[in-house]
Amino acid sequence: MRATILHEAGDVRVEDAPDPVIEQPTDAVVRTVRSCVCGSDLHPFHSLPAADGPTPMGHEFIGVVEELGSEVTGLNRGDLVVSPFAFADNTCEYCREGLHTSCPKGGWYGAGGIGGAQAEAVRVPQAQGTLVKLPTGVDSALLPSLLTLADVYGTGYHAAKQARVREGDTVTVIGDGAVGLLAVLSAKQLGAERIILMGRHKDRTDLGRFFGATDVIAERGEEGIAKLRDLTGGHGTRAVLEAVGHMPAYEMAVGVVRPGGVISRVGVPQYEDAPVGFGSLFGPNITLTGGPAPVRAYIDELLPAVLDGAVDPGRVFDRTVSLEEVPDGYRAMDRREALKVMIAF
Amino acid sequence: MRATILHEAGDVRVEDAPDPVIEQPTDAVVRTVRSCVCGSDLHPFHSLPAADGPTPMGHEFIGVVEELGSEVTGLNRGDLVVSPFAFADNTCEYCREGLHTSCPKGGWYGAGGIGGAQAEAVRVPQAQGTLVKLPTGVDSALLPSLLTLADVYGTGYHAAKQARVREGDTVTVIGDGAVGLLAVLSAKQLGAERIILMGRHKDRTDLGRFFGATDVIAERGEEGIAKLRDLTGGHGTRAVLEAVGHMPAYEMAVGVVRPGGVISRVGVPQYEDAPVGFGSLFGPNITLTGGPAPVRAYIDELLPAVLDGAVDPGRVFDRTVSLEEVPDGYRAMDRREALKVMIAF
Numbered sequence: 001m002r003a004t005i006l007h008e009a010g011d012v013r014v015e016d017a018p019d020p021v022i023e024q025p026t027d028a029v030v031r032t033v034r035s036c037v038c039g040s041d042l043h044p045f046h047s048l049p050a051a052d053g054p055t056p057m058g059h060e061f062i063g064v065v066e067e068l069g070s071e072v073t074g075l076n077r078g079d080l081v082v083s084p085f086a087f088a089d090n091t092c093e094y095c096r097e098g099l100h101t102s103c104p105k106g107g108w109y110g111a112g113g114i115g116g117a118q119a120e121a122v123r124v125p126q127a128q129g130t131l132v133k134l135p136t137g138v139d140s141a142l143l144p145s146l147l148t149l150a151d152v153y154g155t156g157y158h159a160a161k162q163a164r165v166r167e168g169d170t171v172t173v174i175g176d177g178a179v180g181l182l183a184v185l186s187a188k189q190l191g192a193e194r195i196i197l198m199g200r201h202k203d204r205t206d207l208g209r210f211f212g213a214t215d216v217i218a219e220r221g222e223e224g225i226a227k228l229r230d231l232t233g234g235h236g237t238r239a240v241l242e243a244v245g246h247m248p249a250y251e252m253a254v255g256v257v258r259p260g261g262v263i264s265r266v267g268v269p270q271y272e273d274a275p276v277g278f279g280s281l282f283g284p285n286i287t288l289t290g291g292p293a294p295v296r297a298y299i300d301e302l303l304p305a306v307l308d309g310a311v312d313p314g315r316v317f318d319r320t321v322s323l324e325e326v327p328d329g330y331r332a333m334d335r336r337e338a339l340k341v342m343i344a345f
Numbered sequence: 346m347r348a349t350i351l352h353e354a355g356d357v358r359v360e361d362a363p364d365p366v367i368e369q370p371t372d373a374v375v376r377t378v379r380s381c382v383c384g385s386d387l388h389p390f391h392s393l394p395a396a397d398g399p400t401p402m403g404h405e406f407i408g409v410v411e412e413l414g415s416e417v418t419g420l421n422r423g424d425l426v427v428s429p430f431a432f433a434d435n436t437c438e439y440c441r442e443g444l445h446t447s448c449p450k451g452g453w454y455g456a457g458g459i460g461g462a463q464a465e466a467v468r469v470p471q472a473q474g475t476l477v478k479l480p481t482g483v484d485s486a487l488l489p490s491l492l493t494l495a496d497v498y499g500t501g502y503h504a505a506k507q508a509r510v511r512e513g514d515t516v517t518v519i520g521d522g523a524v525g526l527l528a529v530l531s532a533k534q535l536g537a538e539r540i541i542l543m544g545r546h547k548d549r550t551d552l553g554r555f556f557g558a559t560d561v562i563a564e565r566g567e568e569g570i571a572k573l574r575d576l577t578g579g580h581g582t583r584a585v586l587e588a589v590g591h592m593p594a595y596e597m598a599v600g601v602v603r604p605g606g607v608i609s610r611v612g613v614p615q616y617e618d619a620p621v622g623f624g625s626l627f628g629p630n631i632t633l634t635g636g637p638a639p640v641r642a643y644i645d646e647l648l649p650a651v652l653d654g655a656v657d658p659g660r661v662f663d664r665t666v667s668l669e670e671v672p673d674g675y676r677a678m679d680r681r682e683a684l685k686v687m688i689a690f
Contacts, residue, residue, distance in 0.1 A: 097605060277617035285446065
């Protein structure tokens, strides 16, 4: 089959790879129908050392079940399914608590011998716990929105849930990528009354307004912080959803959060150490939360509004490419020419 | 009057100071009956640069109201009162939310022209919102326990509340100082079933067992982490209450917290940057919370069990000194010869 491989920073290729096969009785092999490029794929695209490559890419997909291991029940060949970006058994104590990303039998696509999803087919470990059957056809107009359930919608939702966004809240969202925009949608769904989106790409923040942002701040750094404080009577907001992962976004979050408030991070941190002492988090009793979203836990909750068209998270896809064009998709996202690139097979 | 002044690290003296007087109509002057030395006083005792001194010391006290500003109502001369370690108006939006340490009119004893409480008398700003009248006499045997409401009991309780300790929980408490031990008591009061106390001073951890600790781990660092993981089936505990403030305690907290769990810090951090990235907090969805405790918010909640003798937090005081002996009290606590030193006037 053909698959997307990152060799080192900047060098992403679509090349021949072995066809995935059932290796464990809990596996499935899924033929990809839709996949996409994630903002988090851009982090290794910027920085992967050649010594750490080559690595298979992609972790979001919808596909058709092609083969099933002997222990997988509840799924059939031919089922259209969506996969969360992390696989999990959905039965252990962590999964039962809704923390599928800490499942001891779980893991990530593109690591540990599991292929990536920017490929013609994918081996899915723990298939029974991981895959969710979709009640639509392979030609449904809902596929883009359904594909966001694999990661970016559930990740934005995780940010809002971990921040305990509630009816009437004022919320800041940092970042106008797909996750930030769907954090806006999620905050809106959870009842936030005022949603301040910090982002500087007008086409994206316009989509953020469509999803529910009431205010947009294009300024960054101290200027952005000052503007947000102006908008909130000097206080900042109780909930801050950080959907970027770079240190300036963390510093922005610390600058705009209200005393006693919550910074909820879902952008994968590109740093290990950060300020958490008296002058940043401790003095004003700020809570720092978040992590890789257990999106499997949210699919059941988010699916109905997608199916009935009440929400349209698939609007984050503004470009569609074929598998062979994926390297162009990376470059388009990297140059901010595309918000999020879908791959149609 | 006589007051305790820290000139620089290691140099604490009791010396003459001006008698406090009413400066604002919202002030009170309180004649000290009991005060004490706090574990957090040891931080500047170890590190205060001479250029930052001299600084008045002490922030926990019970006393008798001596003078009242013209705008203070609800208090009378002669009332026995306890003061939280931070003063606050108790009417602003932060105070109404129970976050008195972020009150815009609030502040700290021993800073900004406000004296310390290791002194014969104290000027109390925002007296009406700050002081809580006690229904006991100045010779009550309950004074030690009532004095803990000024800081260490409320601070331990804050750690447990911020970690959302609940019925049946398993909780780790890091630190066997007064705050750690009262975090044990607080976790017990909130229903924790298993409380693992990490501390290496047997007399203190014995008191911890009296307050409710079910297990004690004396080992530190990697050895302590391994022991705790052994005790918890490899998982760590959902709630970790960190009552020290030094980096090794933070690292220990990261090492023993269960995925999806909470590290609740109330030890004043002696660091600004700390690990919070994928390898520490983000990957396993750990929440970091805590800060200076809004103890004013907890006094009403904690007072009844102190008054009826259901709890005896005053057992953390194992030495009593006169005001003139306070420097000896600092040294005794610094050498771990005393757990917590009370000052009787």
